[in-house]
Amino acid sequence: MSADASSAGEHKPDCPICGDAPGHHWLWRDERLRIIDARDADHPAFLRVIWNAHVREMTDLTDADRQHLMEVLWQVERAVREIAQPDKINLGSLGNMVPHLHWHVIARWPDDAHFPGSVWSAKQREGAARPRIPAALWRATLLARLGLPAVAVTPELVTAYEHTAYAADLPGGPATLRIGTPEPLLEHWLTEHGQTRWAVISAANPWSSRCEKDANHAAHTALRALLVQRGLPVCEAMNWPDDGVAGWTEPALMCAGLSPEEALRIGAAFGQNAVLCGEAGESTQIMWCVRQRDR
Ligand SMILES: [Zn+2]
Secondary structure, eight states, X not given: OXXXXXXXXXXXXXXXXXXXXXXXXXXXXXXXXXXXXXXXXXXXXXXXXXXXXXXXXXXXXXXXXHHHHHHHHHHHHHHHHHHHOOSEEEEEOOOSSSOSOEEEEEEEOTTSTTTTSOXXXXXXXXXXXXXXXXXXXXXXXXXXXXXXXXXXXXXXXXXXXXXXXXXXXXXXXEEEEOBTOOOHHHHHHHHHTTXXXXXXXXXXXXXXXXXXXXXXXXXXXXXXXXXXXXXXXXXXXXEEETTOGGGOOEEEEEEESOOHHHHHHHHHHTTOSEEEEEETTSOBXXXXXXEEEOO
């Protein structure tokens, strides 16, 4: 059964949830629902599961859709417990202010700002400080539990990847990669490091949704740390769209020694639609980090 033919379909232009643009705060999504990071200053481990279509109540869903939502909700609860190790989980579906079906999954501690009240109650104290959880860690955990996210890969998106040059700052000089063509300079670099395969991964602008420079820089630094920590040779790279639309260049990293499967999973953890990869002497390939679906 297609989700779009059952509970889904409606989109209300005046609803703030229907109107939220595809954002970098999305951690996972499929045809029917999306998971976002809803953390605030007092509650660092706070995720929200949102039904994509404008549906008011759980019983407005078909049985199959409701079951899907519940299965995802339990996996999100497990992910929050695993990562945040809270004292208690709060699950909530209210929607009095915005009657568009969504569930809150909130990690709670006795020393948080509102405990034992709900997170919407009067503040009890200055809550204990807890570090924010990186989006890449949430995404990697949700990926392991729910599989690859599903997105609409439009012909425009495919064209955008095809019409981009991927420049890598190799020690021997700059190399320019394009999908479907080999790059001899790359072979040289791989041989020097005793490697036969490579990947270019970006951490910038998750889901092709424009992020602020600082957020992109932080994600790039985290990606670099992850690759360097594995002991892999890494070079700075840059994605340059041919049409150069309004500075849509993105920092990326060229890395030797990753299998396409590893590159795909790392790309997915950083919210990328795709990564590039290849083997010495072979043409550059694109690997999609998402399950492609129709629009
Ligand atoms: Zn709505």
